[in-house]
Amino acid sequence: MERGDTMPSAQYLGHGISLLDVRDLGREKRTGTYVIQEEKLTIIETSGSPSIPYILQGLEQLGLKAADIQYIIVTHIHLDHAGGAGLLLEKCPKAKVIVHPKGKRHLIDPSRLIQGAKAVYGEKFEEFFEPVVPVPEDRLIVKRDGETLEIGHDRILTFLDTPGHAYHHFSIYDPKSNGIFTGDTVGIIYTPLLENGLDFYLPTTSPNHFNPEAMLQSADRIEKLGISRIYFGHFGMSEDPSAAFRQLRFWLPIFVEAGQQVADSSLSFEKKTEAVYQTLKKKVTRYLDERKVPRTSNVYEILDLDLTICSMGIVDYFQKRMAKSEK
Structure with a gap:
């Protein structure tokens, strides 16, 4: 193995x-x-x-x-x-x-x-x-x-x-x-x-x-x-x-709102993704802090990857939606 x-x-x-x-x-x-x-x-x-x-x-x-x-x-x-x-x-x-x-x-x-x-x-x-x-x-x-x-x-x-x-x-x-x-x-x-x-x-x-x-x-x-x-x-x-x-139902609107905040900007895909990631990471970290989850928890390693990939998907969603509206 x-x-x-x-x-x-x-x-x-x-x-x-x-x-x-x-x-x-x-x-x-x-x-x-x-x-x-x-x-x-x-x-x-x-x-x-x-x-x-x-x-x-x-x-x-x-x-x-x-x-x-x-x-x-x-x-x-x-x-x-x-x-x-x-x-x-x-x-x-x-x-x-x-x-x-x-x-x-x-x-x-x-x-x-x-x-x-x-x-x-x-x-x-x-x-x-x-x-x-x-x-x-x-x-x-x-x-x-x-x-x-x-x-x-x-x-x-x-x-x-x-x-x-x-x-x-x-x-x-x-x-x-x-x-x-x-x-x-x-x-x-x-x-x-x-x-x-x-x-x-x-x-x-x-x-x-x-x-x-x-x-x-x-x-x-x-x-x-x-x-x-x-x-x-x-x-x-x-x-x-x-x-x-x-x-x-609580988190999905938060994820979408993070994408909306950068959807109309002239930033590159990568920079939009980073902005969404930073927004989501702050909100998730605050949520877990309030519930006494230590920041040393190994869950953060998994969360970093997940939130990065989720941010890419959110930015991709808004860019495709904008492309459709322009047709």
Whole structure:
């Protein structure tokens, strides 16, 4: 293992669902892969290819084999959620990858995904994501809004189109746990802060399909299901969905306002991004200070990266909106 000599244990969440810490971006508690132990063994999210050894080790800890996986579901095709799907398939001869209709072509030919990720992650791209292996078309299954997948005789998953973070994003409702796998649609839960007794959530507004109105509509749709649990892509399960929705609605306008403040300026994209980042970092730091989170907390390392990427997405959103209005 290049990212550490020890492996975190699989965490059992109940209802036949386990969470694997797959060390995305080389960080613990950053991105999770969920394993649903049913007649048709199913996993949700792969993260990038460097995470695949962690998935294989986690399966081994659960007494499972990659060769027994039937379905690999990716909530959306961003490389930190789906970049490892092609590589994992090489270990899973029976498996099919399930993807949103608008994501299929990008798994077959990931060149545009690679280009976009390189723009965000720069010189770290290779370390974080290589290799990005294409998924053969005959091993893909598309699921549209409202369609289902039976993975056990009494377990049928339902797929819901939930844009906002990305237009190629669905969420997966699981009736057995009355929970939903939301990827990035309703944001991120910062699990390290649970040690401080704080449930803390932020929206994730990365480029290049962020849409705040769609994000709120998707959140409303999910909330109306009356769910008991949210399984976040980053990272872990919340059994307090109301807190997640409340904080999303609190923070999203703040994120958007930070972008509005620089949207009409003549600054470069990079300088606008830095201005948004500085605004958001001050507001988030003040919020955490008020809740007695020490500034030495390792959550700040994760937050710095997240707020940088979110700032890029916000600036990108306003520039695209302005370009449309000028046509």
